Amino acid sequence: MAEKTHFPVLELKGLTKQIKQKTIVNNLSFSLQQGDIYGFLGPNGSGKTTTLRMITRLVFPTSGEIYINGHSVDRDYRKALSVVGSIIENPAFYLDLTAKQNVKLSAELSDTKVGSSRVDEVLEIVGLSDVKNDKVKTFSLGMKQRLGLANALLCRPAIIILDEPTNGVDPAGLREMKELIKRLSQQENITFLISSHMLREMQDLCNRVTILQKGKLVETGLVHELLKDYGADNLEDLFFACIKEDRQ
Amino acid sequence: MRKAGILIGFEIKRMLFSKTTAIYTGIYFINFMISAIFFRIMGSEGTVLTIGNAQSFPIQHLQASFLFTGIFVAIYAGQIITQDRSQGTIKLILTRSISRLEYFMSKVVCIFLFTVFITLLMIVLSYVVGMLFFGWGDVMIFFSVKSEGLQGILITMLSGLAFAFSYFAFGMIAATVSMLTSKVSVNAAIMGILLMAGQYFEVLPSVKQFAVFHQMLFFHINIFEKSFVYNTVSFLVLMAYSVVFGMLGYRIFRKKDLYV
Numbered sequence: 001m002a003e004k005t006h007f008p009v010l011e012l013k014g015l016t017k018q019i020k021q022k023t024i025v026n027n028l029s030f031s032l033q034q035g036d037i038y039g040f041l042g043p044n045g046s047g048k049t050t051t052l053r054m055i056t057r058l059v060f061p062t063s064g065e066i067y068i069n070g071h072s073v074d075r076d077y078r079k080a081l082s083v084v085g086s087i088i089e090n091p092a093f094y095l096d097l098t099a100k101q102n103v104k105l106s107a108e109l110s111d112t113k114v115g116s117s118r119v120d121e122v123l124e125i126v127g128l129s130d131v132k133n134d135k136v137k138t139f140s141l142g143m144k145q146r147l148g149l150a151n152a153l154l155c156r157p158a159i160i161i162l163d164e165p166t167n168g169v170d171p172a173g174l175r176e177m178k179e180l181i182k183r184l185s186q187q188e189n190i191t192f193l194i195s196s197h198m199l200r201e202m203q204d205l206c207n208r209v210t211i212l213q214k215g216k217l218v219e220t221g222l223v224h225e226l227l228k229d230y231g232a233d234n235l236e237d238l239f240f241a242c243i244k245e246d247r248q
Numbered sequence: 249m250r251k252a253g254i255l256i257g258f259e260i261k262r263m264l265f266s267k268t269t270a271i272y273t274g275i276y277f278i279n280f281m282i283s284a285i286f287f288r289i290m291g292s293e294g295t296v297l298t299i300g301n302a303q304s305f306p307i308q309h310l311q312a313s314f315l316f317t318g319i320f321v322a323i324y325a326g327q328i329i330t331q332d333r334s335q336g337t338i339k340l341i342l343t344r345s346i347s348r349l350e351y352f353m354s355k356v357v358c359i360f361l362f363t364v365f366i367t368l369l370m371i372v373l374s375y376v377v378g379m380l381f382f383g384w385g386d387v388m389i390f391f392s393v394k395s396e397g398l399q400g401i402l403i404t405m406l407s408g409l410a411f412a413f414s415y416f417a418f419g420m421i422a423a424t425v426s427m428l429t430s431k432v433s434v435n436a437a438i439m440g441i442l443l444m445a446g447q448y449f450e451v452l453p454s455v456k457q458f459a460v461f462h463q464m465l466f467f468h469i470n471i472f473e474k475s476f477v478y479n480t481v482s483f484l485v486l487m488a489y490s491v492v493f494g495m496l497g498y499r500i501f502r503k504k505d506l507y508v
Contacts, residue, residue, distance in 0.1 A: 021503075056343045059505040081345035088343070092336030092508065102340070102348075108254045109344040151340070 007070035009034050009159045010055065015064035017050055017215075023076070024050045026215040032193060032208075034158070037185050039202040039223075040195040041239055042212035048195045049089055051212070052163050055193075056086050059246045069158055082111040085157035087165055091148025094140060095137035099128055099147050102136060112155040122150040127176065141168025149177070153184070159191040160184075166198055177203050203235035211242045218242045255354035259328060260361060268327075272320055273369060279316065280309060280374045281316045283380040301385020303397075306371040307404045308390060310411045310468050313370060319436060320441045321415045323360045325422035326435030328355050334430055336508040351483030352498045359419040365414040371408050395470045403472075411468035417460050418443075419487035424497035427504070456496065457482060460489050 008031035013179065017025040025047040032038055042048050046233040050090055055066055057077055066073040071080035092103045100119060107114035123132045126146040131139075145165055152160045176200065184190045192233040194201050202209070203223065210220040219226060219242045223235065263269060279314050282304075286295045297305070297313040332338035341351060343446040378384075388400030421442070426435040446461030457478075463486055471479050 028399065053507070056339075058339065058342060060430055078345045078347075081343065084343070085340075086343050089508070090336060092339050094337055094340075095335075105254075105258060106340055106344060109251050109341060109346055111345050190389075191403055 007067065008032055009069060010193065011065075011067040012051070012055075013065040013067070015054060015066065016062050017047070017059065018062045024215050025054070027069060028212070028217055030210055030217060030220050032159070032191050034191055035185055035189045036208050037083045037181060037192045038194065039206035039209040039235070040193055040212070041197075041199070041202065041209055042218075043169070043243065045214075046212040047215035048212055049163055050215075051195070052086070052088055052161055052195060054085065055087060055109075055161060056084065057081060058088065062101050078111060082155065085155065085159070086161040087145070087148035087152055088161070088164075090141075090167070091144045091151070093136045093144065093147060093151075096135060097134050098135055099123060099139070099150075100132040101178030101216040102147070103151055106151050107154055110155045114154055118154065122153045123147075123200065125153060126150040126178065140171050144172055145169055146173070146177070149180070156188070157190060159193065161194065162194045164196055165194060166201060174201065175196060181205060199236040199239055200234070209235070209238075210240060213243055249350060249353070251344075252350040252354040255341065255346075255351065256357050256361070258355065259358045263324070263358070263362060263365070268323070269369075272366065273373065275316060276313070276370055277377065278379040279313070280305070283309065283312070284377050288381065299385070299387075299389045300382045301387075302375055303385050303388040303400045304390060305382070306374035306496040307388070307407050309370065309374050309494055310367075310407060311465055313390065313487070314465055315443060316479075317366060317370070317415055318418060319440055320366060321359070321363055321419045322422040322439030322443075323436045325359050325431060325433040326429075326439075327427040328358055329423050329426040330394040330430055330432055330435065333506065333508055338506060339508055344508070348502050349498065352501050356420070356494055359423060360412075360416045361375050363408070363419055363425030365417040367408040367412040367415070371404060391469060391473055407468040407471065410471050411464075414460065414463040414467045415481075417493075418464055420490045420493040420497065421460065424493045424500070427497050427500040441467055458485050460486070 011031040013029050015022065015028040029053060040048055050059060054061050054074065057073055059130055068080040069083050073080045098104070100123065103119050103123065107119055120129070123129050126149050128143065128146055128150060131143070136144065136147065145168060147166065167176065169177060181192055182205065185192055194202070194206065207225060208222055209226065211218045226238055230238050231239045232241055283297060284294050287297045294300050297308050307425060331405050332341065342348070386396065388395045388403065388452070393403060422435060422439045425438055429435050443461065449456045449459035449462055463482055467482055467486065470482060
Protein backbone atom coordinates (compact mmCIF):
# COMPACT_ATOMS: atom_id res chain seq x y z
CA MET A 1 0.00 0.00 0.00
CA ALA A 2 1.23 3.52 -0.83
CA GLU A 3 2.70 5.23 2.24
CA LYS A 4 0.64 8.05 3.85
CA THR A 5 2.29 11.46 3.55
CA HIS A 6 1.58 14.95 4.87
CA PHE A 7 2.13 16.43 1.42
CA PRO A 8 -0.13 16.39 -1.60
CA VAL A 9 0.91 13.39 -3.70
CA LEU A 10 1.43 15.72 -6.63
CA GLU A 11 1.67 19.49 -6.60
CA LEU A 12 2.16 21.76 -9.59
CA LYS A 13 3.07 25.40 -8.91
CA GLY A 14 2.93 27.91 -11.74
CA LEU A 15 4.01 25.35 -14.30
CA THR A 16 4.73 26.89 -17.70
CA LYS A 17 6.13 25.46 -20.90
CA GLN A 18 7.01 27.60 -23.87
CA ILE A 19 8.33 26.28 -27.15
CA LYS A 20 9.81 29.08 -29.19
CA GLN A 21 7.17 31.80 -28.83
CA LYS A 22 4.25 29.46 -28.19
CA THR A 23 2.97 28.82 -24.68
CA ILE A 24 1.91 25.18 -24.42
CA VAL A 25 1.23 25.15 -20.67
CA ASN A 26 0.46 28.43 -18.98
CA ASN A 27 1.02 28.97 -15.25
CA LEU A 28 -0.65 25.72 -14.25
CA SER A 29 -1.17 25.05 -10.55
CA PHE A 30 -3.09 22.25 -8.89
CA SER A 31 -2.50 19.46 -6.41
CA LEU A 32 -3.65 15.86 -6.04
CA GLN A 33 -4.51 14.11 -2.79
CA GLN A 34 -3.77 10.54 -1.94
CA GLY A 35 -6.15 7.80 -3.06
CA ASP A 36 -8.15 9.96 -5.47
CA ILE A 37 -8.76 9.23 -9.12
CA TYR A 38 -8.30 12.41 -11.14
CA GLY A 39 -9.54 12.92 -14.63
CA PHE A 40 -7.21 15.19 -16.57
CA LEU A 41 -9.36 16.56 -19.35
CA GLY A 42 -9.04 18.99 -22.19
CA PRO A 43 -9.40 19.26 -25.96
CA ASN A 44 -6.55 18.21 -28.26
CA GLY A 45 -3.60 20.54 -27.90
CA SER A 46 -4.64 21.79 -24.47
CA GLY A 47 -1.30 20.79 -22.95
CA LYS A 48 -2.29 17.61 -21.09
CA THR A 49 0.41 15.32 -22.44
CA THR A 50 3.07 18.03 -22.18
CA THR A 51 2.12 18.47 -18.51
CA LEU A 52 2.36 14.72 -17.92
CA ARG A 53 5.73 14.68 -19.67
CA MET A 54 6.94 17.47 -17.40
CA ILE A 55 5.77 15.57 -14.31
CA THR A 56 7.79 12.54 -15.44
CA ARG A 57 10.79 14.72 -16.38
CA LEU A 58 10.77 13.81 -20.06
CA VAL A 59 10.21 17.49 -20.82
CA PHE A 60 11.61 20.36 -18.78
CA PRO A 61 9.35 23.24 -17.68
CA THR A 62 10.20 26.77 -18.74
CA SER A 63 9.21 27.88 -15.25
CA GLY A 64 7.34 26.58 -12.25
CA GLU A 65 7.79 23.69 -9.85
CA ILE A 66 6.54 20.13 -9.57
CA TYR A 67 6.53 18.26 -6.28
CA ILE A 68 5.80 14.57 -5.84
CA ASN A 69 5.32 13.47 -2.22
CA GLY A 70 7.05 16.72 -1.23
CA HIS A 71 10.13 16.06 -3.40
CA SER A 72 10.97 18.49 -6.19
CA VAL A 73 11.09 16.78 -9.59
CA ASP A 74 13.77 19.26 -10.61
CA ARG A 75 16.09 19.02 -7.61
CA ASP A 76 15.33 15.61 -6.14
CA TYR A 77 14.05 13.65 -9.11
CA ARG A 78 15.23 10.24 -7.88
CA LYS A 79 13.04 10.38 -4.78
CA ALA A 80 10.24 12.12 -6.65
CA LEU A 81 10.08 9.67 -9.56
CA SER A 82 10.62 6.57 -7.41
CA VAL A 83 6.95 6.73 -6.37
CA VAL A 84 5.55 7.33 -9.86
CA GLY A 85 4.30 4.76 -12.34
CA SER A 86 3.34 6.03 -15.77
CA ILE A 87 2.16 5.42 -19.28
CA ILE A 88 2.79 8.55 -21.33
CA GLU A 89 1.12 8.80 -24.74
CA ASN A 90 1.67 5.16 -25.79
CA PRO A 91 3.13 2.30 -23.80
CA ALA A 92 6.59 1.72 -25.28
CA PHE A 93 8.44 -1.56 -24.86
CA TYR A 94 11.29 -3.43 -26.47
CA LEU A 95 9.36 -5.37 -29.10
CA ASP A 96 11.90 -8.17 -29.43
CA LEU A 97 11.73 -8.93 -25.69
CA THR A 98 8.95 -10.82 -23.96
CA ALA A 99 6.45 -9.09 -21.67
CA LYS A 100 8.23 -10.51 -18.63
CA GLN A 101 11.69 -9.50 -19.86
CA ASN A 102 10.49 -5.93 -20.39
CA VAL A 103 8.99 -5.66 -16.91
CA LYS A 104 12.05 -7.36 -15.43
CA LEU A 105 14.35 -4.81 -17.08
CA SER A 106 12.18 -2.05 -15.69
CA ALA A 107 12.38 -3.68 -12.23
CA GLU A 108 16.18 -3.85 -12.40
CA LEU A 109 16.33 -0.13 -13.23
CA SER A 110 14.11 0.95 -10.37
CA ASP A 111 15.34 2.31 -7.05
CA THR A 112 12.92 0.10 -5.14
CA LYS A 113 13.88 -3.54 -4.65
CA VAL A 114 11.55 -5.55 -6.85
CA GLY A 115 11.72 -9.32 -6.77
CA SER A 116 10.88 -11.74 -9.55
CA SER A 117 7.64 -12.67 -7.74
CA ARG A 118 6.45 -9.04 -7.98
CA VAL A 119 7.06 -9.11 -11.75
CA ASP A 120 4.84 -12.19 -12.01
CA GLU A 121 2.33 -10.64 -9.63
CA VAL A 122 1.80 -7.46 -11.67
CA LEU A 123 1.49 -9.46 -14.87
CA GLU A 124 -1.13 -11.56 -13.11
CA ILE A 125 -2.98 -8.43 -11.90
CA VAL A 126 -3.37 -7.11 -15.46
CA GLY A 127 -4.23 -10.53 -16.85
CA LEU A 128 -1.13 -11.13 -18.93
CA SER A 129 0.21 -14.19 -17.10
CA ASP A 130 -0.64 -16.54 -19.94
CA VAL A 131 1.32 -14.50 -22.48
CA LYS A 132 4.15 -13.28 -20.26
CA ASN A 133 6.71 -15.25 -22.28
CA ASP A 134 5.45 -13.98 -25.63
CA LYS A 135 7.35 -11.25 -27.43
CA VAL A 136 5.74 -7.82 -27.17
CA LYS A 137 5.78 -7.48 -30.97
CA THR A 138 2.93 -10.01 -31.06
CA PHE A 139 0.79 -7.91 -28.66
CA SER A 140 -2.23 -5.83 -29.63
CA LEU A 141 -2.38 -2.18 -28.51
CA GLY A 142 -4.81 -3.18 -25.75
CA MET A 143 -2.37 -5.80 -24.45
CA LYS A 144 0.44 -3.24 -24.55
CA GLN A 145 -1.73 -0.87 -22.49
CA ARG A 146 -2.19 -3.60 -19.90
CA LEU A 147 1.51 -4.32 -19.93
CA GLY A 148 2.09 -0.60 -19.45
CA LEU A 149 -0.17 -0.69 -16.42
CA ALA A 150 1.71 -3.72 -15.06
CA ASN A 151 4.94 -1.79 -15.46
CA ALA A 152 3.44 1.26 -13.77
CA LEU A 153 2.31 -0.88 -10.81
CA LEU A 154 5.65 -2.59 -10.42
CA CYS A 155 7.23 -0.47 -7.68
CA ARG A 156 4.04 -0.03 -5.60
CA PRO A 157 3.82 3.64 -6.58
CA ALA A 158 1.99 6.40 -4.71
CA ILE A 159 0.76 7.84 -8.01
CA ILE A 160 0.08 6.36 -11.41
CA ILE A 161 -0.12 8.63 -14.44
CA LEU A 162 -2.04 7.24 -17.37
CA ASP A 163 -2.23 9.12 -20.66
CA GLU A 164 -5.10 7.81 -22.79
CA PRO A 165 -4.94 4.35 -21.20
CA THR A 166 -8.07 3.11 -22.94
CA ASN A 167 -6.65 3.51 -26.47
CA GLY A 168 -7.03 0.19 -28.26
CA VAL A 169 -8.65 -1.55 -25.31
CA ASP A 170 -11.77 -3.60 -26.16
CA PRO A 171 -15.01 -3.13 -24.13
CA ALA A 172 -14.31 -6.12 -21.87
CA GLY A 173 -10.76 -4.93 -21.31
CA LEU A 174 -12.04 -1.42 -20.62
CA ARG A 175 -14.39 -2.69 -17.91
CA GLU A 176 -11.58 -4.75 -16.36
CA MET A 177 -9.22 -1.77 -16.44
CA LYS A 178 -11.76 0.51 -14.76
CA GLU A 179 -12.42 -2.05 -12.03
CA LEU A 180 -8.71 -2.54 -11.53
CA ILE A 181 -8.05 1.20 -11.20
CA LYS A 182 -10.88 1.58 -8.68
CA ARG A 183 -9.67 -1.42 -6.69
CA LEU A 184 -6.07 -0.19 -6.61
CA SER A 185 -7.18 3.26 -5.55
CA GLN A 186 -9.28 1.89 -2.70
CA GLN A 187 -7.13 -1.01 -1.53
CA GLU A 188 -3.63 0.26 -2.22
CA ASN A 189 -4.39 3.95 -1.73
CA ILE A 190 -2.80 4.75 -5.10
CA THR A 191 -3.60 8.12 -6.65
CA PHE A 192 -4.42 8.04 -10.36
CA LEU A 193 -4.04 10.93 -12.78
CA ILE A 194 -5.75 9.88 -15.98
CA SER A 195 -5.86 11.84 -19.20
CA SER A 196 -8.62 10.79 -21.56
CA HIS A 197 -11.15 12.01 -24.10
CA MET A 198 -13.64 9.31 -23.12
CA LEU A 199 -15.78 11.46 -20.85
CA ARG A 200 -18.40 8.83 -20.08
CA GLU A 201 -15.76 6.39 -18.90
CA MET A 202 -14.07 9.12 -16.91
CA GLN A 203 -17.31 9.96 -15.14
CA ASP A 204 -17.60 6.33 -14.01
CA LEU A 205 -14.04 6.27 -12.87
CA CYS A 206 -12.98 9.61 -11.45
CA ASN A 207 -14.00 11.40 -8.29
CA ARG A 208 -12.13 14.60 -9.25
CA VAL A 209 -11.38 16.32 -12.52
CA THR A 210 -9.05 18.98 -13.79
CA ILE A 211 -9.95 20.62 -17.09
CA LEU A 212 -7.41 22.40 -19.27
CA GLN A 213 -7.83 24.58 -22.32
CA LYS A 214 -5.03 26.18 -24.32
CA GLY A 215 -2.60 25.26 -21.57
CA LYS A 216 -4.58 27.01 -18.84
CA LEU A 217 -6.50 25.53 -15.95
CA VAL A 218 -10.19 26.04 -16.58
CA GLU A 219 -11.71 24.09 -13.73
CA THR A 220 -10.74 21.64 -11.02
CA GLY A 221 -12.64 19.95 -8.22
CA LEU A 222 -14.83 17.08 -7.11
CA VAL A 223 -16.95 15.75 -9.97
CA HIS A 224 -20.25 15.74 -8.05
CA GLU A 225 -19.71 19.31 -6.78
CA LEU A 226 -18.81 20.64 -10.22
CA LEU A 227 -21.83 18.93 -11.77
CA LYS A 228 -23.99 20.70 -9.18
CA ASP A 229 -22.28 24.07 -9.65
CA TYR A 230 -22.67 23.97 -13.43
CA GLY A 231 -26.12 22.38 -13.34
CA ALA A 232 -24.79 19.65 -15.61
CA ASP A 233 -26.22 16.13 -15.90
CA ASN A 234 -22.98 14.45 -16.74
CA LEU A 235 -19.27 15.03 -17.24
CA GLU A 236 -19.68 15.62 -20.95
CA ASP A 237 -22.07 18.53 -20.33
CA LEU A 238 -19.79 19.84 -17.63
CA PHE A 239 -16.76 19.62 -19.90
CA PHE A 240 -18.42 21.52 -22.73
CA ALA A 241 -19.84 24.09 -20.32
CA CYS A 242 -16.34 24.78 -18.96
CA ILE A 243 -14.76 24.94 -22.41
CA LYS A 244 -17.54 27.16 -23.76
CA GLU A 245 -17.39 29.50 -20.76
CA ASP A 246 -13.65 29.83 -21.18
CA ARG A 247 -13.98 30.52 -24.91
CA GLN A 248 -16.48 33.30 -24.22
CA MET B 249 26.22 3.84 -11.77
CA ARG B 250 24.56 0.45 -11.01
CA LYS B 251 21.78 1.30 -13.43
CA ALA B 252 24.26 2.27 -16.14
CA GLY B 253 25.81 -1.19 -15.71
CA ILE B 254 22.41 -2.83 -16.20
CA LEU B 255 21.81 -0.80 -19.34
CA ILE B 256 25.26 -1.65 -20.71
CA GLY B 257 24.67 -5.37 -20.12
CA PHE B 258 21.29 -5.10 -21.80
CA GLU B 259 22.64 -3.24 -24.85
CA ILE B 260 25.63 -5.56 -25.26
CA LYS B 261 23.38 -8.63 -25.21
CA ARG B 262 21.17 -7.03 -27.87
CA MET B 263 24.20 -6.10 -29.97
CA LEU B 264 25.70 -9.60 -29.87
CA PHE B 265 22.49 -11.29 -30.97
CA SER B 266 21.28 -8.66 -33.42
CA LYS B 267 20.70 -9.24 -37.13
CA THR B 268 22.92 -6.24 -37.86
CA THR B 269 25.90 -7.94 -36.24
CA ALA B 270 25.26 -11.04 -38.35
CA ILE B 271 25.15 -8.84 -41.47
CA TYR B 272 28.43 -7.10 -40.51
CA THR B 273 30.02 -10.51 -39.98
CA GLY B 274 28.90 -11.55 -43.45
CA ILE B 275 30.19 -8.35 -45.06
CA TYR B 276 33.63 -8.63 -43.43
CA PHE B 277 33.85 -12.32 -44.26
CA ILE B 278 33.06 -11.73 -47.94
CA ASN B 279 35.44 -8.76 -48.01
CA PHE B 280 38.31 -10.87 -46.61
CA MET B 281 37.51 -13.75 -48.96
CA ILE B 282 37.68 -11.41 -51.97
CA SER B 283 40.98 -10.03 -50.72
CA ALA B 284 42.39 -13.54 -50.27
CA ILE B 285 41.21 -14.65 -53.73
CA PHE B 286 42.71 -11.57 -55.37
CA PHE B 287 46.01 -12.16 -53.56
CA ARG B 288 46.02 -15.74 -54.85
CA ILE B 289 45.46 -14.53 -58.41
CA MET B 290 47.40 -11.28 -58.52
CA GLY B 291 49.75 -11.32 -55.56
CA SER B 292 50.50 -8.15 -53.56
CA GLU B 293 50.03 -5.97 -56.65
CA GLY B 294 46.28 -6.54 -56.72
CA THR B 295 45.38 -6.29 -53.00
CA VAL B 296 46.21 -4.55 -49.74
CA LEU B 297 48.18 -7.60 -48.65
CA THR B 298 51.96 -7.63 -48.74
CA ILE B 299 52.30 -11.20 -47.52
CA GLY B 300 49.90 -14.09 -47.74
CA ASN B 301 49.67 -15.90 -44.41
CA ALA B 302 47.08 -16.12 -41.67
CA GLN B 303 49.19 -14.45 -38.96
CA SER B 304 49.69 -11.32 -41.09
CA PHE B 305 46.22 -11.32 -42.60
CA PRO B 306 44.19 -9.49 -39.86
CA ILE B 307 46.59 -6.63 -39.11
CA GLN B 308 46.98 -5.89 -42.82
CA HIS B 309 43.22 -5.60 -43.23
CA LEU B 310 42.50 -3.08 -40.50
CA GLN B 311 43.27 -0.01 -42.57
CA ALA B 312 41.47 -1.43 -45.61
CA SER B 313 38.28 -1.68 -43.56
CA PHE B 314 38.25 2.09 -42.93
CA LEU B 315 35.01 2.88 -44.76
CA PHE B 316 33.01 -0.21 -43.73
CA THR B 317 34.01 0.09 -40.09
CA GLY B 318 33.41 3.83 -40.03
CA ILE B 319 29.89 3.37 -41.40
CA PHE B 320 29.16 0.48 -39.01
CA VAL B 321 30.30 2.51 -36.01
CA ALA B 322 28.25 5.51 -37.18
CA ILE B 323 25.17 3.31 -37.62
CA TYR B 324 25.62 1.71 -34.21
CA ALA B 325 26.19 5.03 -32.42
CA GLY B 326 23.18 6.50 -34.22
CA GLN B 327 21.05 3.46 -33.46
CA ILE B 328 21.63 3.28 -29.74
CA ILE B 329 21.06 7.01 -29.36
CA THR B 330 18.07 7.54 -31.65
CA GLN B 331 16.27 4.19 -31.46
CA ASP B 332 15.20 4.60 -27.84
CA ARG B 333 13.79 8.00 -28.79
CA SER B 334 12.09 6.97 -32.03
CA GLN B 335 10.56 3.82 -30.51
CA GLY B 336 9.69 5.55 -27.25
CA THR B 337 11.57 3.01 -25.10
CA ILE B 338 13.56 5.84 -23.55
CA LYS B 339 10.41 6.44 -21.44
CA LEU B 340 10.68 2.95 -20.01
CA ILE B 341 14.17 3.80 -18.79
CA LEU B 342 14.13 7.49 -17.84
CA THR B 343 10.85 7.31 -15.93
CA ARG B 344 12.57 4.80 -13.62
CA SER B 345 14.44 7.65 -11.90
CA ILE B 346 17.65 6.89 -13.77
CA SER B 347 19.73 10.00 -14.32
CA ARG B 348 20.37 11.29 -17.81
CA LEU B 349 24.09 11.13 -17.07
CA GLU B 350 23.87 7.42 -16.23
CA TYR B 351 21.85 6.82 -19.37
CA PHE B 352 24.27 8.79 -21.56
CA MET B 353 27.36 7.18 -20.02
CA SER B 354 25.92 3.73 -20.66
CA LYS B 355 25.63 4.65 -24.34
CA VAL B 356 29.22 5.96 -24.43
CA VAL B 357 30.54 2.73 -22.91
CA CYS B 358 28.46 0.71 -25.39
CA ILE B 359 29.97 2.62 -28.31
CA PHE B 360 33.45 1.89 -26.98
CA LEU B 361 32.64 -1.79 -26.47
CA PHE B 362 31.16 -1.97 -29.94
CA THR B 363 34.35 -0.61 -31.54
CA VAL B 364 36.41 -3.17 -29.59
CA PHE B 365 33.95 -5.93 -30.51
CA ILE B 366 33.87 -5.11 -34.21
CA THR B 367 37.67 -4.93 -34.34
CA LEU B 368 37.96 -8.30 -32.61
CA LEU B 369 35.36 -9.69 -34.99
CA MET B 370 37.45 -8.53 -37.95
CA ILE B 371 40.63 -9.98 -36.49
CA VAL B 372 39.06 -13.37 -35.73
CA LEU B 373 37.34 -13.57 -39.12
CA SER B 374 40.51 -12.67 -40.99
CA TYR B 375 42.49 -15.28 -39.04
CA VAL B 376 39.89 -17.82 -40.18
CA VAL B 377 39.98 -16.68 -43.82
CA GLY B 378 43.78 -16.47 -43.70
CA MET B 379 44.01 -20.05 -42.41
CA LEU B 380 41.57 -21.27 -45.05
CA PHE B 381 43.53 -19.74 -47.92
CA PHE B 382 47.15 -19.61 -46.84
CA GLY B 383 47.77 -21.48 -43.60
CA TRP B 384 49.36 -19.90 -40.52
CA GLY B 385 52.74 -19.09 -42.14
CA ASP B 386 56.20 -18.59 -40.65
CA VAL B 387 56.33 -14.93 -39.86
CA MET B 388 54.01 -11.99 -39.22
CA ILE B 389 55.03 -8.97 -41.26
CA PHE B 390 53.42 -5.56 -40.90
CA PHE B 391 55.37 -2.55 -42.16
CA SER B 392 58.66 -2.67 -40.20
CA VAL B 393 57.34 -5.15 -37.63
CA LYS B 394 58.37 -8.77 -37.94
CA SER B 395 57.18 -11.29 -35.43
CA GLU B 396 55.70 -14.73 -35.05
CA GLY B 397 53.49 -16.94 -32.91
CA LEU B 398 51.90 -15.56 -29.76
CA GLN B 399 53.88 -12.33 -29.99
CA GLY B 400 52.48 -11.76 -33.46
CA ILE B 401 48.95 -12.25 -32.12
CA LEU B 402 49.62 -9.79 -29.29
CA ILE B 403 50.95 -7.20 -31.76
CA THR B 404 47.82 -7.67 -33.87
CA MET B 405 45.66 -7.20 -30.78
CA LEU B 406 47.56 -4.05 -29.77
CA SER B 407 47.13 -2.64 -33.26
CA GLY B 408 43.45 -3.60 -33.10
CA LEU B 409 43.03 -1.77 -29.81
CA ALA B 410 44.59 1.37 -31.29
CA PHE B 411 42.31 0.98 -34.30
CA ALA B 412 39.24 0.59 -32.05
CA PHE B 413 40.18 3.65 -30.01
CA SER B 414 40.32 5.88 -33.07
CA TYR B 415 36.90 4.58 -34.18
CA PHE B 416 35.53 5.24 -30.71
CA ALA B 417 36.49 8.91 -31.11
CA PHE B 418 34.67 8.89 -34.44
CA GLY B 419 31.72 7.13 -32.76
CA MET B 420 31.49 9.96 -30.23
CA ILE B 421 31.12 12.43 -33.11
CA ALA B 422 28.38 10.19 -34.55
CA ALA B 423 26.66 10.05 -31.13
CA THR B 424 26.67 13.83 -30.88
CA VAL B 425 25.29 14.23 -34.40
CA SER B 426 22.56 11.70 -33.58
CA MET B 427 21.47 13.89 -30.65
CA LEU B 428 20.39 16.39 -33.27
CA THR B 429 18.78 13.97 -35.72
CA SER B 430 15.96 11.53 -35.20
CA LYS B 431 16.83 9.08 -37.99
CA VAL B 432 19.67 6.59 -38.02
CA SER B 433 19.85 6.84 -41.83
CA VAL B 434 20.38 10.63 -41.69
CA ASN B 435 23.09 10.18 -39.07
CA ALA B 436 24.82 7.45 -41.10
CA ALA B 437 24.65 9.59 -44.27
CA ILE B 438 26.19 12.62 -42.50
CA MET B 439 28.94 10.49 -41.00
CA GLY B 440 29.57 8.74 -44.33
CA ILE B 441 30.04 12.10 -46.05
CA LEU B 442 32.36 13.22 -43.24
CA LEU B 443 34.36 10.00 -43.64
CA MET B 444 34.86 10.51 -47.35
CA ALA B 445 35.59 14.23 -47.02
CA GLY B 446 37.88 13.64 -44.04
CA GLN B 447 40.33 11.65 -46.13
CA TYR B 448 41.30 14.90 -47.88
CA PHE B 449 43.01 16.06 -44.68
CA GLU B 450 45.82 13.80 -45.85
CA VAL B 451 46.89 16.50 -48.34
CA LEU B 452 47.49 18.92 -45.44
CA PRO B 453 50.60 17.60 -43.67
CA SER B 454 50.63 20.28 -40.98
CA VAL B 455 47.12 19.54 -39.69
CA LYS B 456 46.44 15.95 -40.65
CA GLN B 457 47.61 14.57 -37.32
CA PHE B 458 44.79 16.50 -35.67
CA ALA B 459 42.10 15.04 -37.92
CA VAL B 460 40.26 12.04 -36.52
CA PHE B 461 40.13 10.56 -40.04
CA HIS B 462 43.91 10.47 -40.24
CA GLN B 463 44.02 8.66 -36.92
CA MET B 464 41.39 6.18 -38.09
CA LEU B 465 43.62 5.34 -41.04
CA PHE B 466 47.04 5.41 -39.43
CA PHE B 467 47.04 5.33 -35.61
CA HIS B 468 47.19 1.53 -35.50
CA ILE B 469 50.19 1.61 -37.86
CA ASN B 470 51.93 4.64 -36.38
CA ILE B 471 52.19 3.07 -32.93
CA PHE B 472 54.85 0.82 -34.49
CA GLU B 473 56.31 3.24 -37.02
CA LYS B 474 56.44 6.68 -35.35
CA SER B 475 58.11 8.10 -32.27
CA PHE B 476 56.69 7.94 -28.76
CA VAL B 477 56.09 11.72 -28.77
CA TYR B 478 54.23 11.57 -32.07
CA ASN B 479 52.00 8.76 -30.78
CA THR B 480 51.38 10.55 -27.50
CA VAL B 481 50.11 13.56 -29.44
CA SER B 482 47.92 11.27 -31.58
CA PHE B 483 46.55 9.62 -28.45
CA LEU B 484 45.77 13.01 -26.90
CA VAL B 485 44.09 14.12 -30.14
CA LEU B 486 41.80 11.09 -30.01
CA MET B 487 41.14 11.63 -26.29
CA ALA B 488 40.27 15.25 -27.01
CA TYR B 489 37.78 14.23 -29.72
CA SER B 490 36.19 11.68 -27.40
CA VAL B 491 35.94 14.02 -24.42
CA VAL B 492 34.85 17.14 -26.31
CA PHE B 493 32.17 15.37 -28.34
CA GLY B 494 31.12 13.32 -25.31
CA MET B 495 30.62 16.50 -23.29
CA LEU B 496 28.87 18.23 -26.16
CA GLY B 497 26.54 15.25 -26.67
CA TYR B 498 25.70 15.13 -22.98
CA ARG B 499 25.13 18.86 -22.85
CA ILE B 500 22.55 18.55 -25.64
CA PHE B 501 20.91 15.49 -24.06
CA ARG B 502 20.87 16.78 -20.46
CA LYS B 503 18.17 19.34 -21.13
CA LYS B 504 16.62 17.84 -24.24
CA ASP B 505 12.84 17.69 -24.24
CA LEU B 506 11.75 14.20 -25.15
CA TYR B 507 8.42 14.24 -26.96
CA VAL B 508 8.11 10.45 -26.97
